[in-house]
Amino acid sequence: MRDTVSLCLNGENRHIPQGSLLSEVISGEAPCGGRGSCGKCRVLAFGCLSPVNERERRHLSAEELAQGWRLACMTRAEGDCEVQTGSAAVPRILTEGVGDAYNISPSFLKYGVAVDVGTTTLAAKLFDREGHELAQTACLNPQSFAGADVITRIGAVLAGESFRLKNVLCRAIDERIAELCAVAGVAATDVGEAVIAGNAAMLHLLTGTDPEPLSRAPFAVKRKFGETVTAGELDVSVLLPETPVYLPPCISAFVGADTVCAVLADGTARGGTRMIADIGTNGEIFLCKDNKFYACSMAAGPAFEGVGISCGMRGESGAVDRVDLVNGKLYARIIGGGQAAGICGSGLADAVACLLDAELLDESGYLDEDPTYICSRVALKQADIRAVQLAKSAVYAGIATLLSAQGIKASDLDGFSLAGGFGNYLNMRSAARIGLLPAELARIARPVGNAALKGAEKLLLCPEMRDASRAIAESTETLELGGDPVFAENYMMGMLF
Amino acid sequence: MSILQEICETLQKGRAKLMKEMVQKALDEGIAAQDILTDALLPAMSVIGEKFKNNEIFVPEVLMAARAMNMGTDVIKPHLAASGVQAAGRVCIGTVQGDLHDIGKNLVRMMLEGKGLEVIDLGTDVPAEKFVSCAMENDCQIICCSALLTTTMDVMADVVRAAKAAGIRDKVKIMVGGAPITEEFCRSIGADFYAADAASAADAAVALCKG
Numbered sequence: 001m002r003d004t005v006s007l008c009l010n011g012e013n014r015h016i017p018q019g020s021l022l023s024e025v026i027s028g029e030a031p032c033g034g035r036g037s038c039g040k041c042r043v044l045a046f047g048c049l050s051p052v053n054e055r056e057r058r059h060l061s062a063e064e065l066a067q068g069w070r071l072a073c074m075t076r077a078e079g080d081c082e083v084q085t086g087s088a089a090v091p092r093i094l095t096e097g098v099g100d101a102y103n104i105s106p107s108f109l110k111y112g113v114a115v116d117v118g119t120t121t122l123a124a125k126l127f128d129r130e131g132h133e134l135a136q137t138a139c140l141n142p143q144s145f146a147g148a149d150v151i152t153r154i155g156a157v158l159a160g161e162s163f164r165l166k167n168v169l170c171r172a173i174d175e176r177i178a179e180l181c182a183v184a185g186v187a188a189t190d191v192g193e194a195v196i197a198g199n200a201a202m203l204h205l206l207t208g209t210d211p212e213p214l215s216r217a218p219f220a221v222k223r224k225f226g227e228t229v230t231a232g233e234l235d236v237s238v239l240l241p242e243t244p245v246y247l248p249p250c251i252s253a254f255v256g257a258d259t260v261c262a263v264l265a266d267g268t269a270r271g272g273t274r275m276i277a278d279i280g281t282n283g284e285i286f287l288c289k290d291n292k293f294y295a296c297s298m299a300a301g302p303a304f305e306g307v308g309i310s311c312g313m314r315g316e317s318g319a320v321d322r323v324d325l326v327n328g329k330l331y332a333r334i335i336g337g338g339q340a341a342g343i344c345g346s347g348l349a350d351a352v353a354c355l356l357d358a359e360l361l362d363e364s365g366y367l368d369e370d371p372t373y374i375c376s377r378v379a380l381k382q383a384d385i386r387a388v389q390l391a392k393s394a395v396y397a398g399i400a401t402l403l404s405a406q407g408i409k410a411s412d413l414d415g416f417s418l419a420g421g422f423g424n425y426l427n428m429r430s431a432a433r434i435g436l437l438p439a440e441l442a443r444i445a446r447p448v449g450n451a452a453l454k455g456a457e458k459l460l461l462c463p464e465m466r467d468a469s470r471a472i473a474e475s476t477e478t479l480e481l482g483g484d485p486v487f488a489e490n491y492m493m494g495m496l497f
Numbered sequence: 498m499s500i501l502q503e504i505c506e507t508l509q510k511g512r513a514k515l516m517k518e519m520v521q522k523a524l525d526e527g528i529a530a531q532d533i534l535t536d537a538l539l540p541a542m543s544v545i546g547e548k549f550k551n552n553e554i555f556v557p558e559v560l561m562a563a564r565a566m567n568m569g570t571d572v573i574k575p576h577l578a579a580s581g582v583q584a585a586g587r588v589c590i591g592t593v594q595g596d597l598h599d600i601g602k603n604l605v606r607m608m609l610e611g612k613g614l615e616v617i618d619l620g621t622d623v624p625a626e627k628f629v630s631c632a633m634e635n636d637c638q639i640i641c642c643s644a645l646l647t648t649t650m651d652v653m654a655d656v657v658r659a660a661k662a663a664g665i666r667d668k669v670k671i672m673v674g675g676a677p678i679t680e681e682f683c684r685s686i687g688a689d690f691y692a693a694d695a696a697s698a699a700d701a702a703v704a705l706c707k708g
Contacts, residue, residue, distance in 0.1 A: 155647045215648035216595025382552045482597030483621045
């Protein structure tokens, strides 16, 4: 077996066999079929790479080579390296969310900004005093150079990268606010208040709070936020230093302010028996039953974000985002049309559901033909199916364990909301078919989009709700799934289809 | 098909209840407990381990097979003890301090038991000293440490240090595993063996116990 090396591709870390050609790892055009003759597969690459060869010199000037340009089809990853593809693909980041009507009575004079700092993406909106949305924007979280998941980033902070991680985040927030203001034609100095939501790790990193308690059990976080700081303290420099910035409260180490905001936006806590789930690399679930609140989180892994899947990619142009089975044949829909470059989370759930229906995949997850092609250039391997099994089972088991701990069945729920980008694009029939969600929940699931940002907006425009958000955060009981035998059983057996 | 072959297949199918009956039937027919173990149970778990390593089967099948194995061993255990049969080796296992993720650790335990090793499961969030004192009190040949978090894997170095400090480093091997662990990390902390998956861990453990 070859050793693996770590490759950071456009800010996202993955492990690849040592000696892999970069073209094997990145999905891009290779009109000459990888012979190094067309020069179309140029990428920026740094780190431990094979030496520049003659064919590369033919296509790249000395200056370009010095800048780090290489041909992906000629360059091998000999050790850890970083690659940036010049792809013009626009990431599909959800900024829209569904929410209830409420009383708009902001404390800012002219304009306010709501921001959600996700582990993967950052989204923001600008509002006026009447609550009109003037502009919205989104970008990828620039901290991804330090790892895709929160634990790796916390590790980076503990290894001394605290300033860098905080700084890139503050600069990204600066840029987003500047962009919002430019689009709306207003001065950033007229922004009178901001609300910045995020998970507990993101708020720790943003505020420069020591994240050590988040790094290991018992995960006893000291700072749970639900407080107002100033832009100056945070180092968000595009705003006047005295501008108040409200940081919503977190429930626990892995159920953060983003979940509290999603609950506020969705109205999950308004009564009855309701649940909201955000399915991402780290999934969070919140349950309201008889006006009592329960929550848990589970590490589902990044499979549904397209990471760790051989043909996986984000939901951007070129991604298969939907698969149908018609008369025994698979039909793939590709974002933006044209050639498929890979498959994103929603496409992956569909593909697995279709393979099960077509009996090309059995209930144990065994793939008849390895790999199985979904469409030209996109195939699923046995290892991809295993990654899907781990991810979908973590979500299913988290939901099942939280429900059974409160002695309720999926059919007892009055409402089930699904927050986040993946939940929004996910086909519910596929979700039930592959066992990502209990069938009863898939039937009643209501996608609520970027509910965290919607909740941050609510807290910005209606500051009186901040007390309510603190009350929710403080009274929510968190169920620790790590080491829970019921979860372990649900998780292991939930891997079946 | 002989009854031992039938037991072997029943185990692989993970039919725990049937296992209990069949192992009892084999004993009643006068087959020695030791033979049931070495000719039916262990070979069946070897097949499971091999298939798991090759991605042909996955966690649920391993779990069900391991449960069937336990049903079988429960029936023969008193007989093995009575005839003075020794386990192939003794190991202790746990997730390191600060880490609660025990599913991978549990899979390794099942595979180790499937090789006929005696496993002392220390559970989750286990301090370095506890691994070492357990190994000393029970004469374990191997300490197996698991970690899933990049932030807790360094605790494994503490286990190696604690074993050295207790003066048992030459008597006990230290095996490490978990998602963020690599061969290189294993070497850097001075542990003895890195296992990439549960089946490889079990193979290596058997080899290490044989010395």
